Amino acid sequence: ITDVTNTKELEKLRAADRLKTDFIATVSHELRTPLTAIKAYTETILADPESMDKDTLTGFLQIVYKESLHLESLLDELLDFAKLEQKAMVLEKSKFDLTELIMQVIQSMSEFARSKKVKLQCVKSKPIYIVADQKRIRQVLINLISNGIKYSKEEASEKYVKLSAETHQDSVIISVADNGIGIEKQHQNKIFEKFFRADSVFDYRTEGTGLGLAISKEIVELHGGQIWFESKPHEGTVFYVKIPQGE
Numbered sequence: 001i002t003d004v005t006n007t008k009e010l011e012k013l014r015a016a017d018r019l020k021t022d023f024i025a026t027v028s029h030e031l032r033t034p035l036t037a038i039k040a041y042t043e044t045i046l047a048d049p050e051s052m053d054k055d056t057l058t059g060f061l062q063i064v065y066k067e068s069l070h071l072e073s074l075l076d077e078l079l080d081f082a083k084l085e086q087k088a089m090v091l092e093k094s095k096f097d098l099t100e101l102i103m104q105v106i107q108s109m110s111e112f113a114r115s116k117k118v119k120l121q122c123v124k125s126k127p128i129y130i131v132a133d134q135k136r137i138r139q140v141l142i143n144l145i146s147n148g149i150k151y152s153k154e155e156a157s158e159k160y161v162k163l164s165a166e167t168h169q170d171s172v173i174i175s176v177a178d179n180g181i182g183i184e185k186q187h188q189n190k191i192f193e194k195f196f197r198a199d200s201v202f203d204y205r206t207e208g209t210g211l212g213l214a215i216s217k218e219i220v221e222l223h224g225g226q227i228w229f230e231s232k233p234h235e236g237t238v239f240y241v242k243i244p245q246g247e
């Protein structure tokens with residue numbers, strides 16, 4: 001007699017193991033890309049520093065710096081993921097203006113948006129004061145905006161990511177809308193799972209670990225809020241984040 005329960009358990013363990021192996025492969029690849037650039041540019045500089053004119057040198061160092069920032073954010077994401085697994089993420093709350101934060105984040109992402117020819121817009125609104133962990137809310141916004149930019153349609157002409165925030169009773173609802181590739185029906189219930197990346201994103205050769213939304217969901221839920229989305233494949237996606245204004 002075969003023990004069905006055990007077989008199922010074993011299958012589950014195997015599946016979890018596969019996910020982890022895939023994840024390690026993805027992460028190693030993600031880490032290698034910026035590292036390769038840093039190595040190559042520093043090697044070029046070191047080979048003959050005297051012969052380099054100042055502009056070329058500055059240009060190279062700017063690339064090295066940008067790639068180090070990318071490495072840093074990948075490592076931060078891994079650490080956050082470890083915290084999420086250990087249920088060890090702690091919020092540091094303070095009162096701040098969410099509208100102001102949104103403007104700052106849009107400013108900081110404008111370069112990335114420009115490089116992908118995506119218009120980053122914000123529906124103007126008045127100050128909205130909330131009590132929350134500003135750093136963590138910033139992280140959620142950056143994740144949603146960068147996904148909106150990453151998963152835009154390569155060939156489309158009027159690409160956008162639009163943000164808005166409005167109060168609703170004692171909460172604030174933030175929306176991040178894009179007219180990108182959208183999410184296929186069969187993937188829609190998986191995108192908040194750790195490690196999950198839709199097959200279509202591999203065709204688009206976008207970078208990512210499949211952790212961003214899992215981390216964002218944890219952050220939003222720690223605030224007593226909710227995160228959800230509406231998406232039409234090939235048309236676009238709108239993510240919503242609802243969090244209590246607090247105090």
Ligand code: ADP
Nearest residue numbers: 147148151182191197198208209210211212213
């Ligand atoms: P990553 O972007 O690193 O792959 P995320 O957890 O942020 O990981 O997202 C998980 C998956 O959800 C993505 O790989 C992609 O398939 C899908 N996804 C997320 N945001 C969008 C979006 N705005 N448009 C289309 N697909 C999206």
